[in-house]
């Protein structure tokens with residue numbers, strides 16, 4: 082019963098649980114044995130009654146039946162315990178296999194895919210959906226064995242004992258079934274509506290909490306609270322309507338699956354047959370003992386359908402992630418000759434999946450840029466021009482749809498990820514810190530760096546001083562739940578990380594906004610140190626910082642519309658000149674309102 086990893090991306094609950102199918106089959110088989118043994122234990126009672134009611138009871142025979150019943154009880158109990166322990170073991174193993182497969186797969190898919198679906202969705206899949214499959218395997222598989230075996234074996238025993246009473250027993254259950262079907266007839270749609278309403282509440286709550294800062298600056302929070310209240314009302318209404326529509330038939334159905342109605346009818350008809358002299362008491366006893374079991378056996382089937390629905394939805398989402406193609410790795414990896422970057426006739430479209438009508442045009446169209454080693458290239462252009470997309474194609478967040486990106490004459494697709502990552506460093510706006518010490522966060526850039534090297538990098542990144550002021554210095558825990566660091570401080574830590582990495586090419590997404598002038602000055606100094614002597618590709622949001630860039634590439638709607646140096650572009654009177662004019666107007670306005678001028682700290 083060793084577990085097998087997936088050979089192809091799984092779809093559906095059964096395919097996803099396939100790695101532990103040996104254990105699942107084992108658990109089902111054990112629970113089938115347990116159900117049969119439980120019925121066998123009860124079936125030993127009527128012969129005992131026969132002996133006891135006879136004129137000369139055979140005590141030895143009675144003890145044989147008692148012993149057989151006791152053995153059956155022990156077998157039933159033991160196999161039930163083993164069925165559950167096997168299914169729980171399968172569930173734990175599956176959880177480990179799924180989490181490992183998912184994280185290994187996520188490490189190989191294009192980074193762009195991860196950023197597109199978002200960390201919240203990934204967390205839900207890796208945590209909640211895997212957990213729902215755990216519950217399915219741990220609790221449902223033993224149920225499956227029992228739920229289907231008990232009715233079948235009980236009915237066989239009943240029909241063998243007396244076929245007339247067998248039909249009487251069966252008469253009640255179909256009526257109950259009809260009521261249950263009535264209650265469940267639009268279960269799928271209702272459930273979907275219910276889930277949607279529930280999801281909406283979650284969304285609004287997350288939005289309410291995450292956007293609290295923004296929301297509260299516009300009003301006292303009442304408008305988003307009203308949105309929360311509205312989704313809550315909708316959820317309550319859906320639940321109430323669903324409940325009202327199904328409660329009568331649902332309750333009647335469940336009532337008929339209670340042992341009492343069947344037991345009453347079986348007793349009345351059985352007593353009548355006995356009075357007619359066509360039924361002996363021990364045979365009636367078979368029905369009195371087994372019919373409650375038969376009724377009880379149907380309830381797990383309904384619980385089962387809930388588990389199956391729940392795990393199917395999770396399995397589907399896990400299957401979609403596992404089916405995402407991985408980033409192809411080169412058969413014969415190559416190594417770049419120098420730190421130049423060539424963007425050759427590159428076109429790129431985001432997949433159909435993410436495309437909305439407005440996004441169906443290519444994000445980049447036949448873009449060619451030659452970036453010599455140790456030069457500074459700035460990408461500018463209006464919002465949505467394709468600057469971030471282009472910068473992210475260099476580390477293969479996605480692969481180009483057409484054309485090629487080369488580093489030192491080698492296509493990035495012909496390099497291993499390790500080579501690529503040892504040539505290019507990225508400093509993005511959305512700085513990410515692990516829940517770990519500041520030291521280890523910086524060390525991510527070069528795991529084998531010494532403490533002295535980490536501190537030297539932090540010093541160059543203008544981060545050393547504030548780190549020393551933290552409660553545990555370099556050993557202070559950073560990250561979401563760790564010490565609160567300002568945006569500027571977090572950014573300087575990621576710059577220290579890149580400085581430690583010391584890669585020859587730096588792709589930099591310049592911050593759009595700074596918290597305060599002091600932080601801004603420190604970050605600019607840190608960036609200046611990071612970029613000295615490197616090939617720099619900067620996504621520029623503020624034009625003064627790139628005035629002295631070796632080349633400025635102006636993008637608009639995915640096309641290169643202009644390129645050159647600042648002065649050339651200003652005199653060309655095109656889009657850049659326009660952007661510059663607008664910047665100067667804003668700058669004049671700023672000069673009247675701010676005492677510190679950004680230009681003083683321009684690093685490039």
Ligand SMILES: Nc1ncnc2c1ncn2[C@@H]1O[C@H](COP(=O)(O)OP(=O)(O)OP(=O)(O)O)[C@@H](O)[C@H]1O
Pocket residue numbers: 196197431435436439440444462463464465466467468469470471
């Ligand atoms: N993950 C994504 N999925 C689908 N479309 C995307 C995705 N990211 C960006 N786009 C689209 O690609 C185009 C280029 O976007 P991109 O973010 O590269 O522009 P940008 O110039 O960096 O803009 P900004 O200055 O606002 O950051 C836009 O139309 C955008 O809507």
